[in-house]
Amino acid sequence: VMRIALLGSRVIPARYSGFETFYEQLGVRLAARGHAVTVYNRSHFMPDAGDTCRGVRIVSLPSIPTKHLDTITHTFLSTCHALFQGYDIVYYCIVGNAPLAWLPRLTGARTLLNVDGEDWARGKWKGFARWYQRGCEQVAARTAGVVMADAKVIMERYRASFGIEPVFVPYGANLARNEGTDVLDKWGLRPREYILFVGRLVPENALDVLIEAFRGVHTEKKLVIVGDAPYMEDFKKHIHAMAGDRVIFTGYAFGDAYAQLSSHAYIYVQPSAVEGTRPALLDQLGFGNCVVARGNQANREVVADCGEIFDAADPVKSLAEALVRLLENPGIVDRFRGLARNRIESYYNWEWITDFHEDLFRRLVDRREPVSYDEFLKERSVR
Numbered sequence: 001v002m003r004i005a006l007l008g009s010r011v012i013p014a015r016y017s018g019f020e021t022f023y024e025q026l027g028v029r030l031a032a033r034g035h036a037v038t039v040y041n042r043s044h045f046m047p048d049a050g051d052t053c054r055g056v057r058i059v060s061l062p063s064i065p066t067k068h069l070d071t072i073t074h075t076f077l078s079t080c081h082a083l084f085q086g087y088d089i090v091y092y093c094i095v096g097n098a099p100l101a102w103l104p105r106l107t108g109a110r111t112l113l114n115v116d117g118e119d120w121a122r123g124k125w126k127g128f129a130r131w132y133q134r135g136c137e138q139v140a141a142r143t144a145g146v147v148m149a150d151a152k153v154i155m156e157r158y159r160a161s162f163g164i165e166p167v168f169v170p171y172g173a174n175l176a177r178n179e180g181t182d183v184l185d186k187w188g189l190r191p192r193e194y195i196l197f198v199g200r201l202v203p204e205n206a207l208d209v210l211i212e213a214f215r216g217v218h219t220e221k222k223l224v225i226v227g228d229a230p231y232m233e234d235f236k237k238h239i240h241a242m243a244g245d246r247v248i249f250t251g252y253a254f255g256d257a258y259a260q261l262s263s264h265a266y267i268y269v270q271p272s273a274v275e276g277t278r279p280a281l282l283d284q285l286g287f288g289n290c291v292v293a294r295g296n297q298a299n300r301e302v303v304a305d306c307g308e309i310f311d312a313a314d315p316v317k318s319l320a321e322a323l324v325r326l327l328e329n330p331g332i333v334d335r336f337r338g339l340a341r342n343r344i345e346s347y348y349n350w351e352w353i354t355d356f357h358e359d360l361f362r363r364l365v366d367r368r369e370p371v372s373y374d375e376f377l378k379e380r381s382v383r
Contacts, residue, residue, distance in 0.1 A: 002361055003036045003086060005104075007078045008071065008093040011045040012053050015254060018279030019093045019116065022171055024053070029354040031055035038085070040078035042070065067231040068129055071096055079103050089361045096133055098140035105145060110364035113144035115154065115166075116276060138162060146360075146370055150277040151298035155372075167360065168372040170302075171279045172350035173286035175341055178259035187224070187248055189264070194222040194248075195323070196265035196289075198258070198280040199272070200229040201236050206271040206294070206315065211242045213319035219327050223247045226261055262287040267326055267333060270299060271319065273312065277302060286344045290336035292322050302348075306339035308332075352377070 006023045014020035023039050031037045032055060041049050043060040051058055059081060063074035075097045082090055082104055090104040095115040104111050115137065140147055141162035149155035149166040158166045181191065195214065199205045207225065214223045223243075228251050229236070240249065253261055262268075268284040270293040277298055284291050291307035293299040294315060303309060308326060311318035326333050356376045363370050371379070 001034055001036060002088045002365060004030060004038070004089045004091065004361065005078075005082050005085065005087045005109075006037070006039045006091050006093075007082065008075050008097045009039070011041045011049060012039050012056065012058070013046075015045065015252075018171060018277075019114075021279055022093070022114075024056075025172060025174075025350050026354055026357060027056040028054045029350065030358065033354075033358065035358075038087075040074070040081070042074050072100075075100055082109075083107055088365050092144070095136045095140055098136040098143050100143075101140070101145075102143040110145050110361070111143075112146045112148055112167075112360075112364075113140050114148040114150065115140055115158070116150065145364065151275065152301055153275050153297040167370050168374070169353065169356055169360075170348055170373060171277050171282055172348050172353040173279070173282035173344045174350060175286050175288075175344060176259060176263075177287065178256060178263045180256065180260050181264070183253075183257045183260040184264060187250060189222065189224065189248070191264035192266045193220070194224045194265060196224050196226065196261060196268045196284070197271070198226040198253075198262070198268070198284070199270075199278070200227050200232075201225070201239065202229050202232055203235055204272060204274040206273055207239045208242060209315045209319065210269055210271045211239060211247060213316045213323060214247070215242070215244065216316075216320045217323045217327070219323075221266060221327070224250060224261060224265070226250050226253045226258065228252050259287075262289065265289055267292055267308075267323075269319070269323075270294065271315065272296075272299075273315075282344065282348055285340040285348070288337050288341045290326065290333040291340065292319070292326065294319075304343065306343040307336050355380075 006027055009019040009023050012020055012024040014024045027037045027039050038057040038059055041058050041060045043062050044065050049058050049060055061077045063070050079100045087109045090109045090111045092101050092113045101111050101113045141164045147166040149168050150171055152168055155166045155168045158164055268289045268291045270278055270281045272278055275296055275298045281302055293303050293309055295309045295312045308322050310322045356373050360370050
């Protein structure tokens with residue numbers, strides 16, 4: 001039995017973004033295997049979270065809830081608490097937490113930091129904040145026992161830039177369907193009669209590209225945008241002004257609402273330009289959707305030949321052309337649907353990813369060299 005702490009995210013049950021989903025999926029599975037797992041929640045996100053979540057211990061701590069200080073202040077308090085808990089493994093997410101990742105090592109814990117793609121490239125960071133985020137990449141190479149990368153393009157960049165060997169492990173997804181339609185009824189939607197996007201309403205997710213491309217496409221289908229974001233009022237006003245009456249903004253959707261909207265989409269579009277794996281893209285493959293993704297390296301890694309890729313160099317024109325092609329050729333959409341779920345089951349499934357983390361944590365506790373996900377799968381197939 002290992003004592004494992006997961007720090008740096010906002011809250012589980014997941015109510016915001018990919019790291020929350022990652023911590024919930026991984027933490028619950030590790031707890032079910034008998035490990036003592038703790039997740040540190042930000043109390044202002046879910047004041048009534050309680051002390052446990054499906055076998056995972058929850059420690060709720062405060063923060064300074066502003067765009068620039070929320071994460072680092074909460075992670076600092078979480079780290080201070082963790083120092084006295086006797087954890088074997090302390091796992092951090094988000095590269096901006098790198099300056100804290102060395103502290104648990106003083107007590108003998110093994111520390112890991114998942115750097116989450118090119119966080120400095122996100123549109124919400126300007127000036128000092130962007131300089132800090134980029135500087136934290138170099139700090140991460142020195143403070144964390146192991147640097148984790150969710151995409152091979154990120155792993156290769158850290159290797160080339162900082163002379164370290166990150167450990168690659170992808171996010172996972174579940175195979176899921178929800179045939180209910182009451183949520184669709186609420187928004188006046190019909191199955192297969194809308195194009196879907198899920199994610200934060202932030203500049204790096206390139207919703208302006210998606211909306212502009214969609215505006216140039218003649219179709220009776222709607223564009224449904226699921227998500228929201230704090231601190232982004234100007235950008236949200238901008239995309240709402242662009243949208244027109246064929247675009248529906250649902251705000252956040254979780255649980256059955258999210259599953260219904262995902263299960264009945266005609267296609268799913270991922271326009272983000274920032275390198276790094278998008279958990280929502282994996283989710284949509286797990287729902288069996290035909291996905292359309294911008295042609296950066298991380299998206300190509302995930303989609304492979306199981307979906308449509310549009311040109312990153314000319315995104316509006318190429319996305320519009322991809323939408324027209326799929327709208328006019330439902331047979332192509334059906335073919336990609338058939339490939340999507342197999343992509344998750346054969347590589348990105350949460351059980352294998354949990355197996356990998358359990359093996360990785362044991363290696364670190366035993367002071368053995370870690371291996372990346374692909375090496376782990378090869379070793380297991382040989383055994």
